[in-house]
Amino acid sequence: MSIKAVNLTHIYGEGTAFEQYALRDVNFEIEDGQFIGLIGHTGSGKSTLIQHLNGLLKATSGELYYNGENIYAPGYDMKALRSKVGLVFQYPEHQLFEVDVFSDVCFGPKNQGLKKEEVEERARKALELVGLDESFYAQSPFELSGGQKRRVAIAGVLAMDPEVLILDEPTAGLDPKGRDEILGQLERLHRDRGMTIILVSHSMEDIARYADRLIVMNHGEKVFDDTPRNVFRSYKELESMGLAAPQVTYIVQALRREGIPIDDSLITVEEARDAILSMVGLKTGRTEKKQNA
Amino acid sequence: MGIIKAVNLIFDYIKRDEDEQIEGVDRAIDGLSLDIQEGSFVAILGHNGSGKSTFAKQVNGILAPTEGTVLISGMDTRDEGHIWDIRKTAGMVFQNPDNQIIGNIVEEDVGFGPENLGVPTEEIWKRVDESLEAVGMTAYRLKSPNKLSGGQKQRVAIAGVMAMRPKCIILDEPTAMLDPNGRKEVIRTVHELNRREKITVLLITHYMEEVVDADRVIVMDDGKLVMDGTPREIFSRVRELKQYRLDVPQVTELAYELAEAGLPVSRGILTMDELLSQLVPYMKEHRICR
Amino acid sequence: MLREITLGQYYPVDSVIHRMDPRTKLLGTLLFIISLFCADNIWGYGAAALFLAAVIKLSRVPFKFMVRGLKAVLVLLLISVSFNLFLTSGQVIFQIGFLKITLEGVRTAAFMALRLIFLVLGSSVMTLTTTPNELTDGLEKGLGFLNRVGVPVHEVAMMMSIALRFIPILIEEADKIMKAQMARGADFESGNLVQRAKSMVPLLVPLFISAFRRATDLAMAMEARCYRGGEGRTKMKPLRYQKRDRVSQVVLVLYLAVMIGTRFVS
Numbered sequence: 001m002s003i004k005a006v007n008l009t010h011i012y013g014e015g016t017a018f019e020q021y022a023l024r025d026v027n028f029e030i031e032d033g034q035f036i037g038l039i040g041h042t043g044s045g046k047s048t049l050i051q052h053l054n055g056l057l058k059a060t061s062g063e064l065y066y067n068g069e070n071i072y073a074p075g076y077d078m079k080a081l082r083s084k085v086g087l088v089f090q091y092p093e094h095q096l097f098e099v100d101v102f103s104d105v106c107f108g109p110k111n112q113g114l115k116k117e118e119v120e121e122r123a124r125k126a127l128e129l130v131g132l133d134e135s136f137y138a139q140s141p142f143e144l145s146g147g148q149k150r151r152v153a154i155a156g157v158l159a160m161d162p163e164v165l166i167l168d169e170p171t172a173g174l175d176p177k178g179r180d181e182i183l184g185q186l187e188r189l190h191r192d193r194g195m196t197i198i199l200v201s202h203s204m205e206d207i208a209r210y211a212d213r214l215i216v217m218n219h220g221e222k223v224f225d226d227t228p229r230n231v232f233r234s235y236k237e238l239e240s241m242g243l244a245a246p247q248v249t250y251i252v253q254a255l256r257r258e259g260i261p262i263d264d265s266l267i268t269v270e271e272a273r274d275a276i277l278s279m280v281g282l283k284t285g286r287t288e289k290k291q292n293a
Numbered sequence: 294m295g296i297i298k299a300v301n302l303i304f305d306y307i308k309r310d311e312d313e314q315i316e317g318v319d320r321a322i323d324g325l326s327l328d329i330q331e332g333s334f335v336a337i338l339g340h341n342g343s344g345k346s347t348f349a350k351q352v353n354g355i356l357a358p359t360e361g362t363v364l365i366s367g368m369d370t371r372d373e374g375h376i377w378d379i380r381k382t383a384g385m386v387f388q389n390p391d392n393q394i395i396g397n398i399v400e401e402d403v404g405f406g407p408e409n410l411g412v413p414t415e416e417i418w419k420r421v422d423e424s425l426e427a428v429g430m431t432a433y434r435l436k437s438p439n440k441l442s443g444g445q446k447q448r449v450a451i452a453g454v455m456a457m458r459p460k461c462i463i464l465d466e467p468t469a470m471l472d473p474n475g476r477k478e479v480i481r482t483v484h485e486l487n488r489r490e491k492i493t494v495l496l497i498t499h500y501m502e503e504v505v506d507a508d509r510v511i512v513m514d515d516g517k518l519v520m521d522g523t524p525r526e527i528f529s530r531v532r533e534l535k536q537y538r539l540d541v542p543q544v545t546e547l548a549y550e551l552a553e554a555g556l557p558v559s560r561g562i563l564t565m566d567e568l569l570s571q572l573v574p575y576m577k578e579h580r581i582c583r
Numbered sequence: 584m585l586r587e588i589t590l591g592q593y594y595p596v597d598s599v600i601h602r603m604d605p606r607t608k609l610l611g612t613l614l615f616i617i618s619l620f621c622a623d624n625i626w627g628y629g630a631a632a633l634f635l636a637a638v639i640k641l642s643r644v645p646f647k648f649m650v651r652g653l654k655a656v657l658v659l660l661l662i663s664v665s666f667n668l669f670l671t672s673g674q675v676i677f678q679i680g681f682l683k684i685t686l687e688g689v690r691t692a693a694f695m696a697l698r699l700i701f702l703v704l705g706s707s708v709m710t711l712t713t714t715p716n717e718l719t720d721g722l723e724k725g726l727g728f729l730n731r732v733g734v735p736v737h738e739v740a741m742m743m744s745i746a747l748r749f750i751p752i753l754i755e756e757a758d759k760i761m762k763a764q765m766a767r768g769a770d771f772e773s774g775n776l777v778q779r780a781k782s783m784v785p786l787l788v789p790l791f792i793s794a795f796r797r798a799t800d801l802a803m804a805m806e807a808r809c810y811r812g813g814e815g816r817t818k819m820k821p822l823r824y825q826k827r828d829r830v831s832q833v834v835l836v837l838y839l840a841v842m843i844g845t846r847f848v849s
Binding site for chain 1: 759764793
Binding site for chain 3: 353355377380381384385387389391392393394395396397398400401404405406407408409410411412413414417418421438439453454457
């Protein structure tokens with residue numbers, strides 16, 4: 001079970017003077033249960049890419065397989081694909097439209113043609129997953145706080161019971177607490193329900209903390225596809241693309257330049273702290289594992 | 294007395310039902326007193342709903358105090374007769390780059406403020422030229438705002454305020470909707486204005502890395518001022534900041550954690566070089582050879 | 584899909600017509616339209632064609648750009664031509680069943696078609712050589728006299744200019760919301776008329792909410808920049824008539840006189 005892209009290419013304005021490659025020969029395979037970070041500066045093609053994965057955009061050339069089936073084959077059920085690959089756009093709260101939270105979350109499953117009881121069951125579950133209890137059901141989505149609105153919008157996609165969840169900068173504009181709440185919920189969805197998550201983000205710190213694989217896009221091409229640790233080792237190449245590694249990477253690299261042989265794959269504050277302390281003979285008693293939110 | 298002075302400021306958002314009856318009162322600012330010196334770069338931090346944006350609107354006279362006073366260059370914001378002078382003195386840049394650009398061409402948008410102030414045509418051109426130069430957007434003066442990146446749009450918005458020749462600029466989360474490069478671009482521009490043009494800057498944000506170079510950092514929570522000091526002082530209180538739902542840059546957090554564990558590293562570390570200059574000698578000396 | 588709509592079809596080259604004051608161009612368009620209604624014989628249409636050809640030549644806009652505007656009115660053109668062709672009574676020159684074509688019918692249809700084509704071309708010259716901003720400015724200043732009878736000319740012009748700025752933004756936003764709802768299984772393309780209208784709700788509600796939010800933000804931003812209506816405002820780019828405008832105005836009046844004159848040529 002996977003998403004597989006083969007030579008995926010997308011050209012805007014093909015045949016005109018404004019012809020521009022948004023994607024050029026992108027290849028990858030995403031297996032079930034991965035937590036993938038997708039980064040690239042504005043205009044690198046990452047937004048175009050995720051819209052291909054649920055069939056909203058069609059590739060100019062190349063193929064895309066979902067669970068082994070070619071989604072561009074004649075007669076392929078795009079609507080079914082969209083409910084299996086859930087896509088949460090940037091500022092998803094801008095898509096809310098119903099009079100109350102509960103009805104809004106019901107919109108997706110209702111479009112799937114499910115029975116009323118099933119629709120409501122799905123909505124209840126989805127709202128629970130994003131941490132909104134029954135007291136929110138009857139409220140107008142427009143009177144909630146920014147972070148709550150966003151969670152309702154994410155629930156609206158989760159209610160379609162997707163196997164893969166793609167989120168385009170789900171934390172944009174939120175404060176640190178709101179950001180940690182959303183990312184924590186994604187982490188739980190991934191851990192407890194084995195959901196495949198693709199997280200588009202500008203924050204290397206967030207990627208370092210949550211993702212186990214990192215894809216970097218630049219000028220429509222895939223330039224890196226590896227664990228975050230390995231990708232961040234190439235911080236110089238990242239900088240040449242207008243990106244950067246987490247601050248910790250820079251600290252570690254600077255220490256190594258000073259002749260201190262610290263492991264260069266450390267990417268979170270906790271890892272760096274523990275490594276430094278153990279090098280000077282102090283132990284913290286805490287584990288070196290990634291800290292979970 | 295400073296350019297911005299708030300005394301026991303209280304502001305309530307009043308919710309009314311259909312019959313104009315008061316349904317609920319939401320206290321956004323709760324007894325805030327503050328004095329900001331002319332020419333300084335002050336950052337106000339706080340999570341969403343801490344009252345920081347409401348305060349910004351008080352300074353510009355968009356909202357009037359429920360109780361207490363706000364004085365801008367000695368002018369009371371509740372004094373209707375001074376409202377335009379106050380807005381001219383304390384210009385405001387908002388969060389959403391799209392929703393504050395009025396003109397269809399960059400230079401015309403920058404000219405919008407001076408036009409409203411009744412500045413003569415030649416003087417408008419002079420101010421527009423200077424303002425665009427100050428934010429580094431001269432090359433884009435004839436472009437449509439829709440063709441610019443988020444960071445560029447915010448720089449145009451800043452130029453629009455500069456053209457009114459303010460003494461002070463208030464920026465209400467100007468980088469919240471931008472990508473990292475756009476964010477840096479805007480913060481760099483604001484620092485340059487502060488340094489070169491001696492403009493007082495009041496930067497409201499929740500990104501901690503943007504306030505490292507400020508002269509003074511104020512933290513708001515629940516409508517109150519809860520922390521006030523230099524970045525170094527504020528950043529040395531990591532636990533407290535986290536309690537106010539704020540974050541510190543990774544370098545500051547690492548330094549804090551190491552200091553907590555007993556390493557001789559100071560707590561209010563702001564830059565990587567600072568951390569390295571303290572950490573490297575210590576590690577070279579105390580490293581356990583494996 | 585929605586993004587392909589382009590607004591204002593300004594063609595950026597430098598020409599006498601481009602540099603003309605928008606008020607002159609507005610007046611010119613108005614006089615040209617009036618002149619078309621003066622024409623009632625071959626001489627009149629000939630003079631109008633000559634005048635139009637000269638203006639197009641001066642504007643340096645390629646003719647094919649002008650013709651593009653005609654596509655939009657093609658259907659209207661065909662309908663009005665066929666109505667005139669078949670429904671004018673007079674000397675029959677051709678007949679299939681009940682459909683009769685008369686000499687007078689051919690004549691009126693031909694003139695009608697010419698009038699419509701000239702009308703579209705004439706106004707295209709204006710929109711192709713004038714930026715939307717200049718146009719609003721021209722309207723504001725040119726219709727300034729209406730202020731005295733209580734028409735808020737400045738406010739209307741300001742609204743037009745803000746609309747010009749926000750329409751592309753809202754179109755892009757509509758595109759995004761549409762995609763977001765499609766990702767939630769919404770279907771905008773199939774079903775009957777009622778179903779389709781209903782399916783627009785998830786698009787229109789968020790779009791309106793967004794438009795209102797933008798309006799509130801913008802109003803605040805305008806106030807923060809000391810906007811308080813048209814009174815006491817100065818202009819960064821004030822409109823001033825140049826020599827070329829005065830020359831053009833004289834030419835326009837002469838042209839109109841010629842057009843009226845053609846009515847008396849048999």
